[in-house]
Amino acid sequence: MIRFDVDGKRFVSDPLDGETIVMDTVSGRLFLLEQGAAVLWDSITRGAGRDALIAAVQSRGGAVREAQDFLDRLLALGLASEAAVDDATELPDTTGQWPADLGSFLLTQYDDMTSIITMDPIHDIDPQRGWPFDGRD
Numbered sequence: 386m387i388r389f390d391v392d393g394k395r396f397v398s399d400p401l402d403g404e405t406i407v408m409d410t411v412s413g414r415l416f417l418l419e420q421g422a423a424v425l426w427d428s429i430t431r432g433a434g435r436d437a438l439i440a441a442v443q444s445r446g447g448a449v450r451e452a453q454d455f456l457d458r459l460l461a462l463g464l465a466s467e468a469a470v471d472d473a474t475e476l477p478d479t480t481g482q483w484p485a486d487l488g489s490f491l492l493t494q495y496d497d498m499t500s501i502i503t504m505d506p507i508h509d510i511d512p513q514r515g516w517p518f519d520g521r522d
Contacts, residue, residue: 415495420488441480455490
């Protein structure tokens with residue numbers, strides 16, 4: 386059986402209000418996953434396989450070709466890989482928790498955020514005044 390695999394040490398994700406932000410801790414790139422992309426990402430991080438995901442998208446009347454393109458893009462960007470596992474390694478089916486309408490499979494990549502991420506105001510703390518402070522003495 387073929388399942389998706391995500392390097393949890395390299396890619397950190399945070400779901401919020403139907404969107405998911407994924408950060409590549411090696412390159413500093415950020416990815417915003419919206420609508421169906423965020424839903425699929427959750428299942429992918431749990432090790433779901435392509436066939437199961439596509440079948441679930443199809444059963445909900447979703448855009449199968451768009452979902453396949455999204456999965457291919459994840460692989461091309463290196464966000465996920467596919468690996469063979471024993472059939473005995475069954476993971477819980479999370480597709481029952483999916484919304485009825487998956488919407489589009491939107492993935493936006495932000496390369497320009499790298500410099501912003503490296504600006505860490507926590508390390509610019511004035512030991513006497515703390516942080517944040519307004520600069521007035």
